[in-house]
Amino acid sequence: MRELDDTDLDILRLLAADARRPYSEIADQVGVSPPTVSDRVDRLESLGVIERFTLDIDRSKLHDGVAVLVDVELRPGNVADVKRRLAEADPIEHVFATADAGVVVKATIRPDEVGALLADVVDTDRVRGYDVRLLADSEWSPEVDAAEFAPDCDECGTTVTTEGESVRIDDRVHHFCSSSCRHNFEERYRSMTESA
Known part of the structure; x- marks a missing residue:
């Protein structure tokens, strides 16, 4: 690498x-x-x-509503599916999964319509509660600092150096510190997909 x-x-x-x-x-x-x-x-x-080439669209020009931040508290085990469903919803711009089993979204919507949006997109029994905050301002900063490319190994978690390897598995790039870590990951991944 x-x-x-x-x-x-x-x-x-x-x-x-x-x-x-x-x-x-x-x-x-x-x-x-x-x-x-x-x-x-x-x-x-x-x-x-580089994950994708995209546009930074001002959704307030396309949708009726205001910029809000919605913090959705979920029941355990629902983050991945809820995150995916919310990402597909029209007024939602960004979706973030939190380490404490929650999802935070930035959307352009009327605050009184957030509950209806969640009910339309997500099974309500998966949601413990949500909090809506109006955004006064936001900024997107895709600037590149003089940083070192140093991903963590997807197998053991150590920093990948120039001796590491990167491979694409099912449309996702994985980084490994060594060929043995790559081999172990691929074997475990293959076993999991065969048993699914």
Whole structure:
């Protein structure tokens, strides 16, 4: 696994500022060829550093309502399904799963309609309660700092170094500190999917 260098970080900064920027323009600014930019972007995607190219849409211009933060307290064992269902709901922009079995969403909706939205999207017996807070302001900062690419091994949790490996399994990139960790993970994953 190769570490990210200054060229990778410069490419990330330029894409974070404008994901529609042509590769030829990026190449001119970072001093490499357009095919090199394309190869590096492909590699950053395969490593999971770039997850998708997207838009930052101001939903208040598209929906009636205001920006709210909704903290949904769930019964145990429901986070993954509730998170997925809420992510598919139209007025919801961002969905976060919390470590304490909850889900927090940012949405553009009238505060008095949140209960109805939850009832339409989620089985109400999965929800213990929810809290709605009006947002005064929010900011999205996809800026790239001079950081080191140092994911944790998906098998043992140690930091993956340049000797590590990355593989895509079922549309998700997994990072491993060694081939033995990768092998152990793949064996356990294969066993779990066969028994499911």
